[in-house]
Amino acid sequence: xxxxxLDLSPLQAQLRAFAQVRNWQxxxxxxxxxxxxxxxxxxxxxxxxxxxxxxxxxxAQDNPAEWEHLGEELADVQIYLARLADVLGVDxxxxxxxxxxxxxxxxxxxQS
Amino acid sequence: xxxxxLDLSPLQAQLRAFAQVRNWQxxxxxxxxxxxxxxxxxxxxxxxxxxxxxxxxxxAQDNPAEWEHLGEELADVQIYLARLADVLGVDxxxxxxxxxxxxxxxxxxxQS
Amino acid sequence: xxxxxLDLSPLQAQLRAFAQVRNWQxxxxxxxxxxxxxxxxxxxxxxxxxxxxxxxxxxAQDNPAEWEHLGEELADVQIYLARLADVLGVDxxxxxxxxxxxxxxxxxxxQS
Amino acid sequence: xxxxxLDLSPLQAQLRAFAQVRNWQxxxxxxxxxxxxxxxxxxxxxxxxxxxxxxxxxxAQDNPAEWEHLGEELADVQIYLARLADVLGVDxxxxxxxxxxxxxxxxxxxQS
Numbered sequence: 001x002x003x004x005x006l007d008l009s010p011l012q013a014q015l016r017a018f019a020q021v022r023n024w025q026x027x028x029x030x031x032x033x034x035x036x037x038x039x040x041x042x043x044x045x046x047x048x049x050x051x052x053x054x055x056x057x058x059x060a061q062d063n064p065a066e067w068e069h070l071g072e073e074l075a076d077v078q079i080y081l082a083r084l085a086d087v088l089g090v091d092x093x094x095x096x097x098x099x100x101x102x103x104x105x106x107x108x109x110x111q112s
Numbered sequence: 113x114x115x116x117x118l119d120l121s122p123l124q125a126q127l128r129a130f131a132q133v134r135n136w137q138x139x140x141x142x143x144x145x146x147x148x149x150x151x152x153x154x155x156x157x158x159x160x161x162x163x164x165x166x167x168x169x170x171x172a173q174d175n176p177a178e179w180e181h182l183g184e185e186l187a188d189v190q191i192y193l194a195r196l197a198d199v200l201g202v203d204x205x206x207x208x209x210x211x212x213x214x215x216x217x218x219x220x221x222x223q224s
Numbered sequence: 225x226x227x228x229x230l231d232l233s234p235l236q237a238q239l240r241a242f243a244q245v246r247n248w249q250x251x252x253x254x255x256x257x258x259x260x261x262x263x264x265x266x267x268x269x270x271x272x273x274x275x276x277x278x279x280x281x282x283x284a285q286d287n288p289a290e291w292e293h294l295g296e297e298l299a300d301v302q303i304y305l306a307r308l309a310d311v312l313g314v315d316x317x318x319x320x321x322x323x324x325x326x327x328x329x330x331x332x333x334x335q336s
Numbered sequence: 337x338x339x340x341x342l343d344l345s346p347l348q349a350q351l352r353a354f355a356q357v358r359n360w361q362x363x364x365x366x367x368x369x370x371x372x373x374x375x376x377x378x379x380x381x382x383x384x385x386x387x388x389x390x391x392x393x394x395x396a397q398d399n400p401a402e403w404e405h406l407g408e409e410l411a412d413v414q415i416y417l418a419r420l421a422d423v424l425g426v427d428x429x430x431x432x433x434x435x436x437x438x439x440x441x442x443x444x445x446x447q448s
Binding site: 148151154155157160162 | 266
Binding site: 003005006007008010011013014018021022023029030031034037038041044045048053056060070071072074075076077078079081082084085088089090091092094095096098099100102103104107109110 | 115117118119120122123125126130133134135141142143146149150153156157160165168172182183184186187188189190191193194196197200201202203204206207208210211212214215216219221222
Protein backbone atom coordinates (compact mmCIF):
# COMPACT_ATOMS: atom_id res chain seq x y z
CA UNK A 1 0.00 0.00 0.00
CA UNK A 2 1.35 3.44 -0.85
CA UNK A 3 1.94 6.10 1.79
CA UNK A 4 -1.33 7.98 2.40
CA UNK A 5 -1.00 11.44 0.83
CA LEU A 6 -2.10 13.26 3.97
CA ASP A 7 -1.35 13.12 7.67
CA LEU A 8 -3.48 15.44 9.81
CA SER A 9 -2.63 13.69 13.07
CA PRO A 10 0.20 16.03 14.26
CA LEU A 11 -2.07 19.03 13.70
CA GLN A 12 -4.99 17.26 15.35
CA ALA A 13 -2.88 16.32 18.38
CA GLN A 14 -1.77 19.93 18.76
CA LEU A 15 -5.34 21.26 18.43
CA ARG A 16 -6.63 18.66 20.90
CA ALA A 17 -4.04 19.67 23.49
CA PHE A 18 -4.76 23.36 22.87
CA ALA A 19 -8.49 22.81 23.46
CA GLN A 20 -7.91 20.56 26.47
CA VAL A 21 -5.74 22.96 28.46
CA ARG A 22 -8.33 25.74 27.87
CA ASN A 23 -11.29 23.51 28.77
CA TRP A 24 -12.80 24.04 25.35
CA GLN A 25 -13.79 20.41 24.72
CA UNK A 26 -17.41 20.93 25.88
CA UNK A 27 -17.75 23.58 23.14
CA UNK A 28 -15.98 21.51 20.50
CA UNK A 29 -18.99 19.44 19.49
CA UNK A 30 -19.36 18.38 15.85
CA UNK A 31 -22.20 20.80 15.13
CA UNK A 32 -20.47 23.75 16.80
CA UNK A 33 -17.29 23.05 14.88
CA UNK A 34 -19.15 22.70 11.58
CA UNK A 35 -20.82 26.08 12.13
CA UNK A 36 -17.40 27.55 12.98
CA UNK A 37 -16.04 26.08 9.74
CA UNK A 38 -18.96 27.63 7.84
CA UNK A 39 -18.04 30.96 9.42
CA UNK A 40 -14.45 30.67 8.19
CA UNK A 41 -15.56 29.61 4.69
CA UNK A 42 -17.68 32.76 4.73
CA UNK A 43 -14.64 34.90 5.56
CA UNK A 44 -12.77 33.23 2.70
CA UNK A 45 -15.69 34.00 0.36
CA UNK A 46 -15.57 37.66 1.43
CA UNK A 47 -11.98 37.87 0.17
CA UNK A 48 -12.84 36.32 -3.20
CA UNK A 49 -16.34 37.75 -3.77
CA UNK A 50 -15.51 40.95 -5.70
CA UNK A 51 -12.16 39.83 -7.13
CA UNK A 52 -11.58 38.18 -10.50
CA UNK A 53 -9.26 35.18 -10.79
CA UNK A 54 -6.73 37.53 -12.43
CA UNK A 55 -6.87 39.90 -9.46
CA UNK A 56 -6.42 36.94 -7.11
CA UNK A 57 -3.36 35.76 -9.05
CA UNK A 58 -1.76 39.19 -8.47
CA UNK A 59 -2.93 39.61 -4.87
CA ALA A 60 0.40 38.69 -3.23
CA GLN A 61 2.10 41.55 -5.10
CA ASP A 62 -0.75 44.04 -5.16
CA ASN A 63 -2.03 43.74 -1.62
CA PRO A 64 0.30 41.92 0.79
CA ALA A 65 -1.96 42.57 3.79
CA GLU A 66 -4.96 40.98 2.08
CA TRP A 67 -2.74 38.15 0.86
CA GLU A 68 -1.75 37.42 4.44
CA HIS A 69 -5.42 37.62 5.41
CA LEU A 70 -6.20 35.06 2.69
CA GLY A 71 -3.62 32.66 4.15
CA GLU A 72 -5.10 33.15 7.59
CA GLU A 73 -8.63 32.30 6.45
CA LEU A 74 -7.46 29.21 4.56
CA ALA A 75 -5.63 28.16 7.74
CA ASP A 76 -8.77 28.70 9.81
CA VAL A 77 -10.81 26.44 7.51
CA GLN A 78 -8.05 23.80 7.72
CA ILE A 79 -7.88 24.05 11.51
CA TYR A 80 -11.63 23.64 12.02
CA LEU A 81 -11.78 20.82 9.46
CA ALA A 82 -8.98 18.92 11.22
CA ARG A 83 -10.60 19.50 14.61
CA LEU A 84 -14.06 18.46 13.34
CA ALA A 85 -12.71 15.20 11.89
CA ASP A 86 -10.86 14.51 15.15
CA VAL A 87 -13.93 15.09 17.31
CA LEU A 88 -16.07 12.95 14.99
CA GLY A 89 -13.42 10.21 15.10
CA VAL A 90 -12.99 10.11 11.32
CA ASP A 91 -9.57 8.94 10.07
CA UNK A 92 -8.86 11.63 7.49
CA UNK A 93 -5.79 9.95 5.97
CA UNK A 94 -7.92 6.90 5.17
CA UNK A 95 -10.95 8.95 4.08
CA UNK A 96 -8.89 11.06 1.68
CA UNK A 97 -7.03 8.02 0.30
CA UNK A 98 -10.40 6.27 -0.28
CA UNK A 99 -11.83 9.32 -2.01
CA UNK A 100 -8.79 9.65 -4.28
CA UNK A 101 -9.19 5.98 -5.27
CA UNK A 102 -12.88 6.52 -5.96
CA UNK A 103 -12.11 9.62 -8.06
CA UNK A 104 -9.48 7.70 -10.05
CA UNK A 105 -12.07 5.04 -10.90
CA UNK A 106 -14.79 7.61 -11.63
CA UNK A 107 -12.62 9.77 -13.89
CA UNK A 108 -10.20 7.40 -15.66
CA UNK A 109 -7.12 8.86 -17.34
CA UNK A 110 -7.88 9.85 -20.91
CA GLN A 111 -6.18 7.55 -23.46
CA SER A 112 -3.75 9.41 -25.70
CA UNK B 113 11.92 26.06 14.71
CA UNK B 114 9.64 23.11 15.40
CA UNK B 115 8.34 20.86 12.61
CA UNK B 116 5.22 22.43 11.10
CA UNK B 117 2.21 20.43 12.28
CA LEU B 118 0.82 19.96 8.77
CA ASP B 119 2.16 18.96 5.38
CA LEU B 120 -0.38 19.18 2.55
CA SER B 121 2.24 19.05 -0.20
CA PRO B 122 2.05 15.29 -0.99
CA LEU B 123 -1.73 15.55 -1.33
CA GLN B 124 -1.43 18.74 -3.37
CA ALA B 125 1.14 17.16 -5.71
CA GLN B 126 -1.18 14.20 -6.27
CA LEU B 127 -4.21 16.45 -6.92
CA ARG B 128 -2.20 18.64 -9.28
CA ALA B 129 -1.07 15.64 -11.33
CA PHE B 130 -4.63 14.27 -11.34
CA ALA B 131 -6.00 17.56 -12.68
CA GLN B 132 -3.17 17.97 -15.20
CA VAL B 133 -3.57 14.61 -16.92
CA ARG B 134 -7.33 15.26 -17.27
CA ASN B 135 -6.86 18.83 -18.54
CA TRP B 136 -8.84 20.20 -15.62
CA GLN B 137 -6.50 23.11 -14.82
CA UNK B 138 -8.56 25.66 -16.80
CA UNK B 139 -11.53 24.80 -14.56
CA UNK B 140 -9.50 24.82 -11.35
CA UNK B 141 -9.59 28.56 -10.80
CA UNK B 142 -9.71 29.90 -7.22
CA UNK B 143 -13.35 30.98 -7.46
CA UNK B 144 -14.51 27.72 -9.05
CA UNK B 145 -12.69 25.72 -6.39
CA UNK B 146 -14.13 27.83 -3.58
CA UNK B 147 -17.66 27.27 -4.90
CA UNK B 148 -16.89 23.54 -5.13
CA UNK B 149 -15.69 23.63 -1.51
CA UNK B 150 -18.93 25.42 -0.52
CA UNK B 151 -20.83 22.61 -2.26
CA UNK B 152 -19.00 19.98 -0.22
CA UNK B 153 -19.49 21.89 3.05
CA UNK B 154 -23.19 21.89 2.14
CA UNK B 155 -23.17 18.10 1.77
CA UNK B 156 -21.46 17.83 5.16
CA UNK B 157 -24.14 20.09 6.66
CA UNK B 158 -26.85 17.83 5.20
CA UNK B 159 -25.44 14.91 7.21
CA UNK B 160 -25.38 16.89 10.46
CA UNK B 161 -28.50 19.05 10.05
CA UNK B 162 -31.13 16.83 11.71
CA UNK B 163 -28.78 14.86 13.99
CA UNK B 164 -27.88 15.71 17.57
CA UNK B 165 -24.28 15.49 18.75
CA UNK B 166 -25.25 12.30 20.62
CA UNK B 167 -26.62 10.76 17.42
CA UNK B 168 -23.41 11.74 15.63
CA UNK B 169 -21.28 10.10 18.34
CA UNK B 170 -23.15 6.83 17.72
CA UNK B 171 -23.28 7.12 13.93
CA ALA B 172 -20.42 4.68 13.19
CA GLN B 173 -22.30 1.93 15.05
CA ASP B 174 -25.88 2.90 14.17
CA ASN B 175 -25.50 3.69 10.49
CA PRO B 176 -22.24 2.49 8.91
CA ALA B 177 -23.28 3.62 5.43
CA GLU B 178 -23.92 7.18 6.59
CA TRP B 179 -20.70 7.07 8.62
CA GLU B 180 -18.78 6.23 5.45
CA HIS B 181 -20.64 9.02 3.66
CA LEU B 182 -19.54 11.42 6.42
CA GLY B 183 -15.89 10.44 5.90
CA GLU B 184 -16.31 10.97 2.17
CA GLU B 185 -17.69 14.48 2.58
CA LEU B 186 -14.96 15.47 5.05
CA ALA B 187 -12.43 14.16 2.51
CA ASP B 188 -14.06 16.19 -0.26
CA VAL B 189 -13.77 19.41 1.77
CA GLN B 190 -10.11 18.57 2.52
CA ILE B 191 -9.38 17.83 -1.14
CA TYR B 192 -10.87 21.08 -2.42
CA LEU B 193 -9.21 23.08 0.36
CA ALA B 194 -5.78 21.62 -0.48
CA ARG B 195 -6.36 22.22 -4.20
CA LEU B 196 -7.59 25.79 -3.62
CA ALA B 197 -4.52 26.68 -1.52
CA ASP B 198 -2.25 25.13 -4.16
CA VAL B 199 -3.85 27.08 -7.02
CA LEU B 200 -3.73 30.30 -4.99
CA GLY B 201 -0.07 29.63 -4.17
CA VAL B 202 -0.60 29.79 -0.40
CA ASP B 203 1.85 27.77 1.72
CA UNK B 204 -0.57 26.01 4.05
CA UNK B 205 2.08 24.60 6.41
CA UNK B 206 3.29 28.14 7.08
CA UNK B 207 -0.22 29.65 7.19
CA UNK B 208 -1.43 27.06 9.72
CA UNK B 209 1.73 27.39 11.85
CA UNK B 210 1.30 31.20 11.86
CA UNK B 211 -2.36 30.90 12.84
CA UNK B 212 -1.55 28.49 15.68
CA UNK B 213 1.02 30.98 16.99
CA UNK B 214 -1.51 33.79 16.76
CA UNK B 215 -4.12 31.69 18.59
CA UNK B 216 -1.61 30.83 21.35
CA UNK B 217 -0.96 34.55 21.91
CA UNK B 218 -4.66 35.46 21.69
CA UNK B 219 -5.80 32.74 24.10
CA UNK B 220 -2.98 32.28 26.64
CA UNK B 221 -2.96 29.12 28.75
CA UNK B 222 -4.94 29.62 31.92
CA GLN B 223 -2.73 29.76 35.04
CA SER B 224 -3.50 26.97 37.49
CA UNK C 225 -42.93 55.59 6.85
CA UNK C 226 -42.83 53.91 3.45
CA UNK C 227 -44.18 50.41 2.89
CA UNK C 228 -41.52 47.89 3.88
CA UNK C 229 -40.09 46.39 0.68
CA LEU C 230 -40.57 42.81 1.84
CA ASP C 231 -43.30 40.76 3.47
CA LEU C 232 -42.28 37.22 4.36
CA SER C 233 -45.20 36.65 6.71
CA PRO C 234 -47.57 34.81 4.29
CA LEU C 235 -44.76 32.41 3.39
CA GLN C 236 -43.79 32.01 7.03
CA ALA C 237 -47.39 31.29 8.06
CA GLN C 238 -47.63 28.63 5.37
CA LEU C 239 -44.33 27.03 6.38
CA ARG C 240 -45.30 27.10 10.06
CA ALA C 241 -48.59 25.32 9.35
CA PHE C 242 -46.81 22.82 7.11
CA ALA C 243 -44.33 21.98 9.89
CA GLN C 244 -47.01 21.87 12.59
CA VAL C 245 -49.28 19.35 10.90
CA ARG C 246 -46.27 17.07 10.30
CA ASN C 247 -44.94 17.47 13.87
CA TRP C 248 -41.69 18.89 12.57
CA GLN C 249 -41.41 21.76 15.08
CA UNK C 250 -39.07 19.82 17.42
CA UNK C 251 -36.64 19.48 14.50
CA UNK C 252 -37.02 23.08 13.37
CA UNK C 253 -34.55 24.56 15.83
CA UNK C 254 -32.46 27.55 14.76
CA UNK C 255 -29.24 25.56 14.46
CA UNK C 256 -30.86 22.71 12.53
CA UNK C 257 -32.45 25.18 10.14
CA UNK C 258 -29.21 27.07 9.64
CA UNK C 259 -27.41 23.83 8.77
CA UNK C 260 -30.25 23.00 6.36
CA UNK C 261 -29.84 26.43 4.78
CA UNK C 262 -26.09 25.80 4.45
CA UNK C 263 -26.95 22.53 2.70
CA UNK C 264 -29.14 24.37 0.18
CA UNK C 265 -26.53 27.08 -0.40
CA UNK C 266 -24.15 24.22 -1.15
CA UNK C 267 -26.53 22.83 -3.77
CA UNK C 268 -26.79 26.28 -5.31
CA UNK C 269 -22.97 26.50 -5.39
CA UNK C 270 -22.83 23.13 -7.18
CA UNK C 271 -24.90 24.60 -10.03
CA UNK C 272 -22.67 27.66 -10.37
CA UNK C 273 -19.26 26.16 -9.58
CA UNK C 274 -18.06 25.19 -13.08
CA UNK C 275 -20.18 27.68 -15.06
CA UNK C 276 -19.11 31.15 -16.15
CA UNK C 277 -21.46 34.09 -15.75
CA UNK C 278 -22.00 33.96 -19.54
CA UNK C 279 -23.02 30.31 -19.35
CA UNK C 280 -25.39 31.14 -16.50
CA UNK C 281 -26.98 33.94 -18.53
CA UNK C 282 -27.76 31.40 -21.28
CA UNK C 283 -28.79 28.57 -18.94
CA ALA C 284 -32.58 28.99 -19.39
CA GLN C 285 -32.20 28.45 -23.15
CA ASP C 286 -29.33 25.96 -23.14
CA ASN C 287 -30.39 23.67 -20.32
CA PRO C 288 -34.02 24.06 -19.20
CA ALA C 289 -33.77 21.17 -16.72
CA GLU C 290 -30.79 22.72 -14.95
CA TRP C 291 -32.52 26.10 -15.09
CA GLU C 292 -35.50 24.62 -13.26
CA HIS C 293 -33.09 23.02 -10.80
CA LEU C 294 -31.54 26.45 -10.20
CA GLY C 295 -34.96 27.91 -9.37
CA GLU C 296 -35.62 25.06 -7.00
CA GLU C 297 -32.38 25.59 -5.08
CA LEU C 298 -32.97 29.35 -4.81
CA ALA C 299 -36.45 28.54 -3.48
CA ASP C 300 -35.00 26.12 -0.94
CA VAL C 301 -32.63 28.77 0.40
CA GLN C 302 -35.54 31.24 0.61
CA ILE C 303 -37.76 28.72 2.38
CA TYR C 304 -35.18 27.84 5.03
CA LEU C 305 -34.26 31.50 5.51
CA ALA C 306 -37.92 32.47 6.07
CA ARG C 307 -38.41 29.53 8.44
CA LEU C 308 -35.21 30.30 10.37
CA ALA C 309 -36.21 33.94 10.88
CA ASP C 310 -39.68 32.84 12.00
CA VAL C 311 -38.34 30.34 14.53
CA LEU C 312 -35.84 32.89 15.85
CA GLY C 313 -38.63 35.47 16.11
CA VAL C 314 -36.86 38.02 13.92
CA ASP C 315 -39.11 40.46 12.03
CA UNK C 316 -37.61 40.25 8.57
CA UNK C 317 -39.54 43.18 7.07
CA UNK C 318 -38.12 45.45 9.76
CA UNK C 319 -34.64 43.90 9.64
CA UNK C 320 -34.41 44.30 5.85
CA UNK C 321 -35.78 47.88 5.96
CA UNK C 322 -33.20 48.75 8.67
CA UNK C 323 -30.40 47.22 6.64
CA UNK C 324 -31.43 49.12 3.50
CA UNK C 325 -31.38 52.37 5.50
CA UNK C 326 -27.96 51.53 6.87
CA UNK C 327 -26.67 50.73 3.38
CA UNK C 328 -28.06 54.02 2.02
CA UNK C 329 -26.13 55.93 4.71
CA UNK C 330 -22.97 53.83 4.26
CA UNK C 331 -22.94 54.15 0.46
CA UNK C 332 -24.38 57.59 -0.36
CA UNK C 333 -25.55 58.25 -3.91
CA UNK C 334 -22.68 59.59 -6.02
CA GLN C 335 -23.13 63.27 -6.90
CA SER C 336 -23.32 63.81 -10.63
CA UNK D 337 -54.70 29.66 -8.40
CA UNK D 338 -54.00 30.90 -4.87
CA UNK D 339 -51.98 34.05 -4.22
CA UNK D 340 -48.27 33.17 -4.25
CA UNK D 341 -47.00 33.24 -0.67
CA LEU D 342 -44.04 35.46 -1.46
CA ASP D 343 -43.40 38.64 -3.40
CA LEU D 344 -39.76 39.67 -3.61
CA SER D 345 -40.29 42.11 -6.48
CA PRO D 346 -40.57 45.36 -4.44
CA LEU D 347 -37.33 44.51 -2.65
CA GLN D 348 -35.67 43.49 -5.90
CA ALA D 349 -36.73 46.73 -7.62
CA GLN D 350 -35.28 48.73 -4.75
CA LEU D 351 -31.99 46.78 -4.78
CA ARG D 352 -31.74 47.08 -8.56
CA ALA D 353 -32.15 50.87 -8.41
CA PHE D 354 -29.66 51.07 -5.53
CA ALA D 355 -27.05 49.15 -7.55
CA GLN D 356 -27.77 51.08 -10.75
CA VAL D 357 -27.25 54.56 -9.32
CA ARG D 358 -23.94 53.43 -7.79
CA ASN D 359 -22.77 51.67 -10.99
CA TRP D 360 -22.53 48.37 -9.18
CA GLN D 361 -24.17 46.24 -11.88
CA UNK D 362 -20.82 45.12 -13.38
CA UNK D 363 -19.93 43.67 -9.97
CA UNK D 364 -23.35 42.11 -9.41
CA UNK D 365 -22.73 38.97 -11.41
CA UNK D 366 -24.34 35.72 -10.27
CA UNK D 367 -21.09 34.21 -9.00
CA UNK D 368 -20.02 37.37 -7.15
CA UNK D 369 -23.43 37.60 -5.51
CA UNK D 370 -23.40 33.93 -4.52
CA UNK D 371 -19.99 34.36 -2.87
CA UNK D 372 -21.33 37.46 -1.08
CA UNK D 373 -24.30 35.40 0.11
CA UNK D 374 -21.89 32.71 1.36
CA UNK D 375 -20.05 35.44 3.26
CA UNK D 376 -23.27 36.54 4.97
CA UNK D 377 -24.28 32.95 5.78
CA UNK D 378 -20.86 32.66 7.41
CA UNK D 379 -21.53 35.72 9.58
CA UNK D 380 -24.87 34.19 10.58
CA UNK D 381 -23.07 30.94 11.48
CA UNK D 382 -20.64 32.90 13.67
CA UNK D 383 -23.56 34.14 15.77
CA UNK D 384 -24.99 30.65 16.23
CA UNK D 385 -21.79 28.58 16.42
CA UNK D 386 -21.16 28.56 20.20
CA UNK D 387 -24.77 29.15 21.31
CA UNK D 388 -27.32 26.47 22.19
CA UNK D 389 -30.87 26.73 20.90
CA UNK D 390 -31.90 27.70 24.46
CA UNK D 391 -29.37 30.56 24.49
CA UNK D 392 -30.67 31.69 21.10
CA UNK D 393 -34.25 31.71 22.36
CA UNK D 394 -33.20 34.09 25.14
CA UNK D 395 -30.88 36.22 23.01
CA ALA D 396 -33.30 39.17 22.53
CA GLN D 397 -33.49 39.60 26.32
CA ASP D 398 -29.95 38.62 27.26
CA ASN D 399 -27.98 40.42 24.58
CA PRO D 400 -29.95 43.07 22.63
CA ALA D 401 -26.88 44.17 20.66
CA GLU D 402 -26.20 40.64 19.42
CA TRP D 403 -29.92 40.20 18.74
CA GLU D 404 -29.84 43.24 16.47
CA HIS D 405 -26.70 41.86 14.84
CA LEU D 406 -28.59 38.61 14.20
CA GLY D 407 -31.39 40.51 12.45
CA GLU D 408 -28.85 42.34 10.36
CA GLU D 409 -27.15 39.16 9.18
CA LEU D 410 -30.50 37.53 8.32
CA ALA D 411 -31.36 40.67 6.36
CA ASP D 412 -28.03 40.52 4.51
CA VAL D 413 -28.66 36.93 3.44
CA GLN D 414 -32.17 37.93 2.28
CA ILE D 415 -30.86 40.93 0.37
CA TYR D 416 -28.18 38.98 -1.51
CA LEU D 417 -30.62 36.14 -2.21
CA ALA D 418 -33.19 38.54 -3.70
CA ARG D 419 -30.50 40.28 -5.74
CA LEU D 420 -29.02 36.99 -6.98
CA ALA D 421 -32.43 35.72 -8.14
CA ASP D 422 -33.08 39.05 -9.87
CA VAL D 423 -29.76 39.02 -11.71
CA LEU D 424 -30.25 35.39 -12.72
CA GLY D 425 -33.76 36.22 -13.93
CA VAL D 426 -35.44 33.61 -11.72
CA ASP D 427 -39.05 34.35 -10.71
CA UNK D 428 -38.87 33.66 -6.99
CA UNK D 429 -42.62 33.80 -6.34
CA UNK D 430 -43.13 31.05 -8.89
CA UNK D 431 -40.08 29.05 -7.79
CA UNK D 432 -41.14 29.10 -4.13
CA UNK D 433 -44.77 28.24 -4.98
CA UNK D 434 -43.54 25.30 -7.12
CA UNK D 435 -41.28 24.08 -4.35
CA UNK D 436 -44.08 24.26 -1.77
CA UNK D 437 -46.28 22.18 -4.10
CA UNK D 438 -43.51 19.65 -4.55
CA UNK D 439 -42.96 19.46 -0.77
CA UNK D 440 -46.70 18.95 -0.19
CA UNK D 441 -46.67 15.98 -2.59
CA UNK D 442 -43.41 14.59 -1.17
CA UNK D 443 -44.52 14.85 2.47
CA UNK D 444 -48.28 14.22 2.51
CA UNK D 445 -50.24 15.25 5.60
CA UNK D 446 -50.33 12.41 8.13
CA GLN D 447 -53.81 10.83 8.45
CA SER D 448 -55.22 11.19 11.93
